[in-house]
Amino acid sequence: MLPGLIVGGEMISSFRRNFLSGAAAFVATAALAPVRAQVTAKPKTRLVLLGTGGGPRIVAPGRSKSANLIVANGVPYVVDCGEGVAHQMVRAGVALSALRYIFITHHHSDHNLDYGNLVYDAWAAGLRAAVEAYGPPPIKAMTEAYWQLNRFDIETRIGDESRPDLRKLVTAHEFNAPGLVMQNADVKVTAARVRHPPIVHAYAYRFDAADRSIVISGDTTTSPELIALAKDADVLVSEVMHLGGLEALLKKVPNAATLRGHLLASHIVTQDLGKLAAAAGVKTLVLTHFVPPDDNSITDDMWTEGVRKHYKGEIIVGRDLMEI
Ligand SMILES: [Zn+2]
Ligand SMILES: [Zn+2]
Structure with missing residues (x-):
């Protein structure tokens, strides 16, 4: 254990x-x-997909929003905090009070909506240790704004329940360029700036642990910077968009032309993802952040079909709470 x-x-x-x-x-x-x-040869560094749905929150059954969990030497590292991340951590069997590190790829709400709520829920669950949160701007201002939003409750509970001051436990580390993000005895975390217009500060993260390397793409269209970051990695967890499914989705919305333009310029379709994974030479490709997120008419074979045309490694179609 x-x-x-x-x-x-x-x-x-x-x-x-x-x-x-x-x-x-x-x-x-x-x-x-x-x-x-x-079984004993399984990697010690664990990867759990907490949330695999892409796009803004829609209150409906289906995939939870973007969040990933890496557990290295028993310590959890959460990458993205889409809606439901705290619930998914508990469902994955990880105590919220064990929270120590958070990484946000970019500030679309499907990646950060529950950032503040995750640290709050960890505090409610008995958090006593420091939490380091990393991400592009405005993560510092967002953290401060969260304290303001919840100041009444936090100060009431510090006095009433003798809890430590949550605001002093959490440090937001803001960066605005690619490179080394953090390093400790267990992992080295490096970021590449990826292409997700109109957002300028969108990043992918690479975790290098002693036994495996894991790259989380965040949201991006085809990006040479991501190919370089993921070079020869054991696992690339990448967003993916299905062109046929996208067209069906667009038929249902009034802003179809604008939305189509945004999605194609800032996300990656299956065939391009196959080319990217092949160029990076990753051993395993994990599909996540599905767009459309909950179209059951798109089978696993349909998600992988375009990818396989270009990429010969292992492909895993992600599901919430899947461990890889
Ligand atoms: Zn997204
Ligand atoms: Zn995004």
Whole structure:
């Protein structure tokens, strides 16, 4: 068991699914001993997709909004805080009070709407340690604004319940250029500026741990900077857009022409993603931030079809709470 973590039902079932599918494949060709060897060979640094839906919040059943969890040496690193991130962390079996690091890729609401609420919920769950939050501007002003919004409640609870001052636990680290974001004994985090107009400060993050490298694209169209950042990475978690699904989505909205222009200029369609992943030479490509997010007529094969034309590595169609 990793320190500081509680394993809940969701994570156990995810692990069991991975274990059973791996075991079934193995039993066909080998005895039990190699199955054990395969399980113990799983990377120690964990990746959990907390939310896989792209686009602004729509209150409806379906994928949770953008959020990813990397657990390195038992410490959680949250990348993006789309709506529902705290609930998804709990469902993933990670105690909110274990929160230590947050990274925001850019300031569209499907990536940051629950940033303040995540630290608040961690505080309510017993947070006592410092939280470091990294992101482009205006993350400092947003953090200050959140304290103002909730000043009455926070100050009431500090006095009433002897809680530590949440405002002193959280430090917002703002950066506006690519490069090294942070480094500790377990991970090195590097950012590349990606292409997501009209947003100037949109970043992808690369986490290099001792046993694996994981890149989270954030939102971007085809970006040479992302290809460079993801070079030879073990895992690239990338946004994806389905052109056919997009056209169907646009038929339902009054601002179709403007929205089509924005989506095509600032996001990546399946075929271009295949080219990007091949150019970067990543071992595994994980699809997330699906646009459209909840069109069940788009099957997994349809999501991967365009990608496969150009990319020969492993492709995983992401789902909320999937562990990779
Ligand atoms: Zn987005
Ligand atoms: Zn965006």
